Amino acid sequence: MRGPAPPITNNVINFYRTICPKVKKGMNWMNLKPFSRNKLSEGVKMTHLQKNLLKMRIAAFGAIMLLVCAVGTTYANDRVLEAENLVAALITELEQTSSRADMTDNDNKQALDRLVGIYFDVDAITRFSVGxxxxxxxxxxxxxxxxxxxFVLLNQANEQFHKLRDLEFKPTATNTKGDKLILVGGIIHDKSGEFPDVEIFWRIVAQPNMPAKIFDIEVENISMLKTQQDENTTLIRRNAGRFGALIEALQKQLNNQQAN
Structure with a gap:
């Protein structure tokens, strides 16, 4: 048979030391005796009511902190699930769109533009791409x-759009980095067998009170956005730090895409 249940105060203290170690140092006061047991020297006597009040306060504090920890865990799990669902929804829409035989190039561009606006953090990506x-x-x-x-990115994506029908995404694991970034991992498998499997991570920004958005894609541990940033900033540096040089290069690239 089990022995008597430990006092609630011990349960609360042990819970924080196990689940919330960051507040461990701040809990040291709980080990202190609120009143000296030497009644003769200090002349202080804690009544039965005072003891009960102290226990109630500690228990209430513990309940509040328990709720905070539980809410934090639930929130993190919810954000991870939201990130995974975001990637799954994007993959589904891409598969459905790429499988349609009646789509023209213009239709594909419009579909891609819509998906980019829904699933990607376009503003943050644009800013980061030039450092x-x-x-x-x-x-x-x-x-x-x-x-x-x-425009350039949409044209590049449209050129490869027909290849999407031969690809499938197999989820693997999801990891969190800090309190805002979630990495949804998986394998891109080419059903035609032309290309080997590739490991991919979707970097999702998940901030409080805001919808989760894709910020970057890592392919075989290489960040596509960081690679783009390196290319852009190198071009600007080679042109004496003139931002307009990058705009001119993009305009030229866009003209070439449209000509082809």
């Missing part, structure tokens, strides 16, 4: 770059 040079660009340069950057 510190975003701060030195004028408002007109930022506006022009944002427009061209999106």
């Amino acid at each position: 510190r040079y975003w701060r030195v660009a004028t408002e007109s340069e930022r506006s022009e770059y944002t427009k061209l950057f999106r």
Whole structure:
């Protein structure tokens, strides 16, 4: 048979030391005796009512902290689930769209543009893609770059769009990095057998009170966005830090895409 249940105060203290170690140091006061047992020297006597009140306060504090820890865990799990569902929904829409035989190039571009707006953090991606040079660009340069950057990426995606029907995404594991970033991992499998399997991680930004969005894609541990940033910033540096040089290069690239 089990022995008597431990006092509630011990349960609360042990819970925090096990589940919430960060507050362990702040809980040391719980081990202190609230009143000296030496009644002769201190002349202090804790009544039965005072003891009960102290236990009630500690129990109430413990309940509050328990709720905080539980809510934090639930919140993190909810965000992970939201990130996984986001990737799954995007994959489903891509598969459905790419399998349609009646889609023209213009239809594909419109579909891709819509998916980018729904699933990707376009503003953050655009800013990150030029690094510190975003701060030195004028408002007109930022506006022009944002427009061209999106056009070029959509054209590049459209060129490869027909290949999506041979690819499938197999989820593996999801990891969290900090309190805002979630990595949804998986394997891209080519059903045609032309290409080997590739490991991929979708980097999802999940901030409180905001919908989760895709910020970056890692392929075989290589960040696509960081690679793009390196190319862009290198081009700007080679042109004496002139942001307009990047805009000119993108415009030229867009013209070539449209010509082909």
